[in-house]
Amino acid sequence: MNNALSTQKLQSNAKQPIKVEAVETPLLTTLQDPPSSSIFGQYKRLVIEKMLSDIESGMDLSSACQLNIDFNDAMLIYQNALKLIIHENGSSNYKFVSQKRQQISSHPIITPTPLHYHQEVALANLCFDNIEKLCQSKAGKRELAEFVQIFYEKTIPSKPEIRFPFKETKQFYGYLETALKILPSEYWRINICKYTPTTVIDEVTGEKSFTMPIDKKETGHAIKKFNEKFADFKGEIIQKPIYSGFSLSMIRPNDKGKPTKKQPNSVMIKHIVHWLLIMGWEKN
Numbered sequence: 001m002n003n004a005l006s007t008q009k010l011q012s013n014a015k016q017p018i019k020v021e022a023v024e025t026p027l028l029t030t031l032q033d034p035p036s037s038s039i040f041g042q043y044k045r046l047v048i049e050k051m052l053s054d055i056e057s058g059m060d061l062s063s064a065c066q067l068n069i070d071f072n073d074a075m076l077i078y079q080n081a082l083k084l085i086i087h088e089n090g091s092s093n094y095k096f097v098s099q100k101r102q103q104i105s106s107h108p109i110i111t112p113t114p115l116h117y118h119q120e121v122a123l124a125n126l127c128f129d130n131i132e133k134l135c136q137s138k139a140g141k142r143e144l145a146e147f148v149q150i151f152y153e154k155t156i157p158s159k160p161e162i163r164f165p166f167k168e169t170k171q172f173y174g175y176l177e178t179a180l181k182i183l184p185s186e187y188w189r190i191n192i193c194k195y196t197p198t199t200v201i202d203e204v205t206g207e208k209s210f211t212m213p214i215d216k217k218e219t220g221h222a223i224k225k226f227n228e229k230f231a232d233f234k235g236e237i238i239q240k241p242i243y244s245g246f247s248l249s250m251i252r253p254n255d256k257g258k259p260t261k262k263q264p265n266s267v268m269i270k271h272i273v274h275w276l277l278i279m280g281w282e283k284n
Helices: 045-056 061-065 071-085 118-134 138-154 166-182 216-229 267-278
Strands: 161-164 188-193 198-201 208-211 236-238 245-253 259-265
Touching: 045 061, 045 071, 061 071, 071 267, 118 138, 118 166, 118 245, 118 267, 138 161, 138 166, 138 267, 161 166, 166 188, 166 216, 166 245, 188 216, 216 236, 245 267
Parallel strands: 188 236
Antiparallel strands: 161 245, 188 245, 198 208, 245 259
């Protein structure tokens, strides 16, 4: 992962964050009691969010954490959050925080983008619950670390999907297997399409234009292979010439919590991965 995202353990004498060779959970371990969460350790997500929000409003770190979070833990959480929105050269990183979000002080925005719809909040809570279950094993922790790294590397601020060329089919399948453990398949949309950009010259005017005809044979073959691999997939599979390969996006829930196929969305998944990175879930 990008060196700008290097995450320290929340105590200097603790084990290092997640590695593929030896997976360890980056828990907040300042308190002596057993951690309540594999993601947030001893602290509640809302408590951490309030601290980061107070810093955004101009409060200093020691005042923002007060008695709710150990200062050393607070410092490392804050450093993680800051590194995610500012590149090493000092320029802004808009992978997780949109350029449209307005600062309320001289401090940049560091909290994950809020989820405004009650259905998305409920679905996000389900995802966090499923992540907790996934983290009960070392294999699950390894899966999560891989998922977070791939999402970070491939997410594009202007696109609602994660894209994989056909040469990365194996990686896409692995990524999707983890995604389906986090969020039920009916909330995922997959665009599978093979096309070749083609130049067309008008015989009358001589003007050039570009088309992207779908290779129906290759596209059909890729969809068939996918259906064989994921026979129980209940989401939407489409074939549009927006990208030659696999494009994975989330289907936003409607006011009843059911998938709404007309509303592609990446805000909720980005919100969850942003939290995971703040809390140290990355592969070094």
